[in-house]
Amino acid sequence: xxxxxxxxxxxxxxxxxxxxxxxxxxxxxxxxxxxxxxxxxxxxxxxxxxxxxxxxxxxxxxxxxxxxxxxxxxxxxxxxxxxxxxxxxxxxxxxxxxxxxxxxxxxxxxxxxxxxxxxxxxxxxxxxxxxxxxxxxxxxxxxxxxxxxxxxxxxxxxxxxxxxxxxxxxxxxxxxxxxxxxxxxxxxxxxxxxxxxxxxxxxxxxxxxxxxxxxxxxxxxxxxxxxxxxxxxxxxxxxxxxxxxxxxxxxxxxxxxxxxxxxxxxxxxxxxxxxxxxxxxxxxxxxxxxxxxxxxxxxxxxxxxxxxxxxxxxxxxxxxxxxxxxxxxxxxxxxxxxxxxxxxxxxxxxxxxxxxxxxxxxxxxxxxxxxxxxxxxxxxxxxxxxxxxxxxxxxxxxxxxxxxxxxxxxxxxxxxxxxxxxxxxxxxxxxxxxxxxxxxxxxxxxxxxxxxxxxxxxxxxxxxxxxxxxxxxxxxxxxxxxxxxxxxxxxxxxxxxxxxxxxxxxxxxxxxxxxxxxxxxxxxxxxxxxxxxxxxxxxxxxxxxxxxxxxxxxxxxxxxxxxxxxxxxxxxxxx
Amino acid sequence: xxxxxxxxxxxxxxxxxxxxxxxxxxxxxxxxxxxxxxxxxxxxxxxxxxxxxxxxxxxxxxxxxxxxxxxxxxxxxxxxxxxxxxxxxxxxxxxxxxxxxxxxxxxxxxxxxxxxxxxxxxxxxxxxxxxxxxxxxxxxxxxxxxxxxxxxxxxxxxxxxxxxxxxxxxxxxxxxxxxxxxxxxxxxxxxxxxxxxxxxxxxxxxxxxxxxxxxxxxxxxxxxxxxxxxxxxxxxxxxxxxxxxxxx
Numbered sequence: 001x002x003x004x005x006x007x008x009x010x011x012x013x014x015x016x017x018x019x020x021x022x023x024x025x026x027x028x029x030x031x032x033x034x035x036x037x038x039x040x041x042x043x044x045x046x047x048x049x050x051x052x053x054x055x056x057x058x059x060x061x062x063x064x065x066x067x068x069x070x071x072x073x074x075x076x077x078x079x080x081x082x083x084x085x086x087x088x089x090x091x092x093x094x095x096x097x098x099x100x101x102x103x104x105x106x107x108x109x110x111x112x113x114x115x116x117x118x119x120x121x122x123x124x125x126x127x128x129x130x131x132x133x134x135x136x137x138x139x140x141x142x143x144x145x146x147x148x149x150x151x152x153x154x155x156x157x158x159x160x161x162x163x164x165x166x167x168x169x170x171x172x173x174x175x176x177x178x179x180x181x182x183x184x185x186x187x188x189x190x191x192x193x194x195x196x197x198x199x200x201x202x203x204x205x206x207x208x209x210x211x212x213x214x215x216x217x218x219x220x221x222x223x224x225x226x227x228x229x230x231x232x233x234x235x236x237x238x239x240x241x242x243x244x245x246x247x248x249x250x251x252x253x254x255x256x257x258x259x260x261x262x263x264x265x266x267x268x269x270x271x272x273x274x275x276x277x278x279x280x281x282x283x284x285x286x287x288x289x290x291x292x293x294x295x296x297x298x299x300x301x302x303x304x305x306x307x308x309x310x311x312x313x314x315x316x317x318x319x320x321x322x323x324x325x326x327x328x329x330x331x332x333x334x335x336x337x338x339x340x341x342x343x344x345x346x347x348x349x350x351x352x353x354x355x356x357x358x359x360x361x362x363x364x365x366x367x368x369x370x371x372x373x374x375x376x377x378x379x380x381x382x383x384x385x386x387x388x389x390x391x392x393x394x395x396x397x398x399x400x401x402x403x404x405x406x407x408x409x410x411x412x413x414x415x416x417x418x419x420x421x422x423x424x425x426x427x428x429x430x431x432x433x434x435x436x437x438x439x440x441x442x443x444x445x446x447x448x449x450x451x452x453x454x455x456x457x458x459x460x461x462x463x464x465x466x467x468x469x470x471x472x473x474x475x476x477x478x479x480x481x482x483x484x485x486x487x488x489x490x491x492x493x494x495x496x497x498x499x500x501x502x503x504x505x506x507x508x509x510x511x512x513x514x515x516x517x518x519x520x521x522x523x524x525x526x527x528x529x530x531x532x533x534x535x536x537x538x539x540x541x542x543x544x545x546x547x548x549x550x551x552x553x554x555x556x557x558x559x560x561x562x563x564x565x566x567x568x569x570x571x572x573x574x575x
Numbered sequence: 576x577x578x579x580x581x582x583x584x585x586x587x588x589x590x591x592x593x594x595x596x597x598x599x600x601x602x603x604x605x606x607x608x609x610x611x612x613x614x615x616x617x618x619x620x621x622x623x624x625x626x627x628x629x630x631x632x633x634x635x636x637x638x639x640x641x642x643x644x645x646x647x648x649x650x651x652x653x654x655x656x657x658x659x660x661x662x663x664x665x666x667x668x669x670x671x672x673x674x675x676x677x678x679x680x681x682x683x684x685x686x687x688x689x690x691x692x693x694x695x696x697x698x699x700x701x702x703x704x705x706x707x708x709x710x711x712x713x714x715x716x717x718x719x720x721x722x723x724x725x726x727x728x729x730x731x732x733x734x735x736x737x738x739x740x741x742x743x744x745x746x747x748x749x750x751x752x753x754x755x756x757x758x759x760x761x762x763x764x765x766x767x768x769x770x771x772x773x774x775x776x777x778x779x780x781x782x783x784x785x786x787x788x789x790x791x792x793x794x795x796x797x798x799x800x801x802x803x804x805x806x807x808x809x810x811x812x813x814x815x816x817x818x819x820x821x822x823x
Contacts, residue, residue, distance in 0.1 A: 043630055044680070046721050047630045047631075047636040047637070049630075051635055051636050051720070052633065052635050061702075102701070102702055106695060106703075107693065108754065110705075110713055113705055113706060113710055114707075115707070117704040117705055117707075118702070119702075120707075135714065135717065138635075138717075138718065141635070141717070141718075142717055149687070149693070150692075152684060152687050152688045153688065153692040184673050184677075184679070213630045213633075214629055214631070214632070215630060246607065247605075247606060247608070248607060248608075249605075249608055249632075250607075250632070250633065253632075253633050254633075327718075332633065332634070335634065335652050336607070336609075443623070444618070444619040444620075444623065486623045487623065487624050488623070488624025489624070491588070491590070491626075491673075491674055492626040492673055492674040492675070492677055493623070493624045494618050494623060494624070494626065494627065495618070495623025496623075498623065
């Protein structure tokens with residue numbers, strides 16, 4: 001197979017890696033300052049995982065429940081994040097989410113309405129009030145399409161899609177750009193940028209059963225880690241209580257919390273509404289970690305359904321209601337499973353959903369510890385602590401997308417232009433081309449080995465020996481990684497992509513497992529069967545960082561909370 | 576029920592080959608399996624270099640558009656058991672092939688850029704007041720996942736004039752025109768630049784839409800009526816001038 005040897009060179013003020021909600025929102029802000037922005041995306045524009053967000057955007061507009069305000073939202077987020085969130089970020093999130101929603105409306109998003117012609121807000125797990133601004137069960141699609149439209153009609157911004165970034169390039173401990181592979185042509189691109197924002201999303205695909213789309217392989221997180229950025233809360237992976245369980249091909253596919261928000265009830269195979277036992281007050285609408293663990297327990301103890309789930313029932317609400325509020329769910333079950341949810345119960349089980357951990361960012365600027373490098377959205381950490389509330393991820397990407405767009409632009413204006421050296425480009429090209437070896441080990445089988453072990457030992461329930469077992473599996477995979485390879489060329493070669501993604505997947509997995517071993521307690525989504533209780537001494541964030549080839553870790557705590565926030569937040573209780 | 580099916584998949588790399596060909600793969604079938612599962616089986620076990628575009632595998636992102644036994648469909652929601660013994664998968668015909676099943680759909684972004692963007696009416700009182708009844712119409716069009724199957728099946732785009740923006744973008748224009756607080760009229764664009772007149776309402780687009788959007792009935796026909804009103808009906812033109820866009 002012939003390979004073309006040339007590469008393209010691009011110069012840009014700001015490089016944004018990722019074209020999901022956080023990346024596009026950052027771009028919208030950055031171009032206002034007059035700088036030149038380049039967005040690169042692994043997927044086609046408009047296909048990012050954000051389109052899968054269903055339930056809504058959490059913002060205390062008080063349009064449905066007038067008593068709601070940012071303070072209640074702040075309290076809900078901190079309490080359900082089990083006090084691990086950085087209060088500085090949560091204060092911003094909850095104070096500014098309403099303005100970001102109105103702003104999105106002005107860009108053209110069309111939300112469902114109340115009878116008083118205001119924005120409709122729905123109930124969601126562990127939100128005190130009805131708070132989620134939504135568009136049926138397709139809120140993420142509307143959000144992404146609105147931002148996409150804004151970008152397409154803006155000057156000074158280029159979107160390059162189906163581009164896979166293989167390396168961040170540094171000089172004097174500063175990120176000066178990236179090297180990427182254009183999947184459509186097989187050409188390499190050197191991107192010289194004054195600032196770089198990682199907006200590459202999460203890593204749900206390191207598990208076998210996930211609601212995450214193809215993209216979520218932790219690419220942005222691994223790129224930043226290799227560039228020396230600090231990682232925080234890596235043990236914190238959210239398992240959504242309700243994913244589809246059947247057919248096999250859609251196992252893990254999300255069943256929106258909106259179903260429970262709109263009145264959906266959970267039953268075990270004996271017909272018992274088991275959430276009444278686990279959570280007598282909040283019931284089906286308790287926080288995700290609580291509901292997911294309850295379902296897990298029901299299934300473990302033999303009260304699961306035929307396909308290994310529990311039942312979720314919304315049929316009693318009637319067809320008209322379901323078709324208006326949950327049209328996507330209706331279609332999803334009808335077309336994939338042949339089930340009519342207006343008449344029958346759904347079968348659901350927990351599914352890997354959202355990564356609370358990720359790149360550690362400065363609470364004012366979303367910058368990382370590496371100069372020129374910023375992070376936002378699911379790739380970043382600190383907002384959601386040990387458990388994310390539904391609707392807070394879309395709020396997160398709008399609020400902090402704006403922040404990071406602003407702060408990166410400010411940085412750009414005083415930054416110097418640099419050029420990636422020819423030598424770095426040549427070496428990187430060689431590294432990637434080495435995977436084109438048809439005698440190599442199949443990257444898919446190694447990936448499956450990783451995902452299987454992560455699901456077995458690092459899922460909802462964890463304990464020391466299992467975690468260590470997975471760590472040794474990861475060590476084996478790292479050893480074999482040098483021998484993998486695929487047939488074909490650099491151009492649109494999914495096997496080659498799998499080789500590159502596998503590295504990102506095991507890099508993030510390793511940190512996740514190591515964080516889970518260090519956190520010898522149970523807090524939020526992180527549940528240790530050998531340490532089932534919360535430990536007051538562990539109310540701090542675990543941080544990892546690469547120092548040369550060595551891995552360093554330390555613990556971090558945000559500064560003490562100021563009085564105006566302390567008075568909102570009840571003191572944390574320990575047994 | 577382990578049985579095998581034969582999947583005939585289109586292979587083509589325009590840089591190295593003059594024309595494409597079909598390659599047969601034997602794939603074991605599982606209950607509930609969709610075409611994309613079969614393609615993944617091939618990628619994971621038989622040929623990792625088979626190019627295919629996919630993302631969510633949940634019919635929410637619109638990436639895995641292809642022609643299955645000649646019919647434009649999403650691979651992720653086409654059940655194998657709905658297809659019979661012989662299955663043929665080829666890329667969308669209305670777009671140039673990048674490689675195998677992947678096509679270059681970038682023309683769509685060029686069209687999207689040309690459509691006048693959402694422009695709110697001036698001096699609206701904040702926060703905006705909108706009735707639920709008024710959002711329903713536009714929301715139908717906002718279900719579009721941009722799979723471009725409608726663009727693929729459109730015979731105007733396939734066989735005739737590339738000046739027609741196509742069903743996807745008639746839907747886009749309609750979603751903006753029918754936003755209750757949008758303050759501009761896109762008739763002039765659709766008529767003079769968008770080539771809306773080329774569409775002769777064969778409803779092919781509507782029949783392939785995986786989101787079941789009534790593309791022709793609810794978007795194209797009303798937009799065409801809008802054009803007729805704007806260009807050819809003097810009385811409506813006068814009333815519109817006097818009363819403003821949303822009271823017609």
